[in-house]
Amino acid sequence: MKLYGYWRSSASFRVRLALYLKKLPFDYQPVHLVKDGGEQHTPEYKKLNPASLVPTFVDDDVTLNQSLAIIEYLDERYAQRPLLPSDPVDRAKARALAYDLACELQPITNLRVLQYLTGTLNCSDEQRNDWIHHWVHTAFTAFEQRLTETAGEYCYGDSVTLADICLLPQVYNAQRFKVPLDDYPTLTAVNDRLQQLQAVQQARPENQPDAQ
Numbered sequence: 001m002k003l004y005g006y007w008r009s010s011a012s013f014r015v016r017l018a019l020y021l022k023k024l025p026f027d028y029q030p031v032h033l034v035k036d037g038g039e040q041h042t043p044e045y046k047k048l049n050p051a052s053l054v055p056t057f058v059d060d061d062v063t064l065n066q067s068l069a070i071i072e073y074l075d076e077r078y079a080q081r082p083l084l085p086s087d088p089v090d091r092a093k094a095r096a097l098a099y100d101l102a103c104e105l106q107p108i109t110n111l112r113v114l115q116y117l118t119g120t121l122n123c124s125d126e127q128r129n130d131w132i133h134h135w136v137h138t139a140f141t142a143f144e145q146r147l148t149e150t151a152g153e154y155c156y157g158d159s160v161t162l163a164d165i166c167l168l169p170q171v172y173n174a175q176r177f178k179v180p181l182d183d184y185p186t187l188t189a190v191n192d193r194l195q196q197l198q199a200v201q202q203a204r205p206e207n208q209p210d211a212q
Contacts, residue, residue, distance in 0.1 A: 001026040004048065004056040006033045007208035010106050010169035011067035012055040016208075017165045018071040020199035022081045030210035031056075033111055068102055071162060083162050094156040097146060097163035101170050105139035109173065129177060136170070136179045140187060143167075147186040154190055164194055172205065 003019065003026050005012030019026050031054050032039045039045060040052040049056045049065050056063065057070045059077075064070045075083045084091045107113070109132050117123040117131060150156050155163035171191045174181060181188050194200050205211060 002058040004029045004031050005054045007205045007211045009054050013169040014067045014165050015055050015070050016203035018074050020202045094161040094163050097155055098166040101166040132177045133179050136174045140184050144184045144187050151186055
């Protein structure tokens with residue numbers, strides 16, 4: 001298995017978490033998203049991912065790009081330590097939590113959006129940070145309310161699921177941009193418990209070989 005990613009990419013973080021949680025060995029291939037205009041734009045990488053995004057995952061003759069598709073592929077092909085509940089209703093609810101963060105929040109706070117804000121639209125750093133804080137608070141307020149109904153030790157009950165995999169990168173980013181999290185006690189408690197897991201520590205951005 002090969003994972004092409006960037007240490008601080010939320011989507012790459014998600015796939016690393018799944019791989020480490022399922023204890024699947026993989027070869028990490030860094031793709032620097034900033035250096036020399038971004039290695040994701042090179043012709044060689046665009047053959048793997050025409051969208052010029054990370055991650056890209058290769059497993060023998062299978063090449064996948066979208067992080068959620070990669071994680072569900074891993075969960076379906078490698079049955080150990082499942083990341084979604086077996087019951088269809090529980091599985092759908094855990095997915096819904098995951099999508100709240102991976103589909104609604106992460107895309108509008110990722111690198112290329114922030115680069116467009118500060119570059120093409122000429123927004124100041126303060127305006128960029130206001131943008132991030134606004135959307136994080138919007139997403140986390142709703143997520144906190146959902147967790148009061150679903151959380152046990154983790155986002156959905158007492159097992160780590162896809163929802164937790166999607167939560168961790170967004171909390172990391174919120175902390176990076178100094179978003180206050182005092183209003184989200186359940187969310188932060190779940191995040192704190194997740195930090196105790198070895199797989200989570202292995203997957204954290206600062207512990208990657210390309211971390212800067």
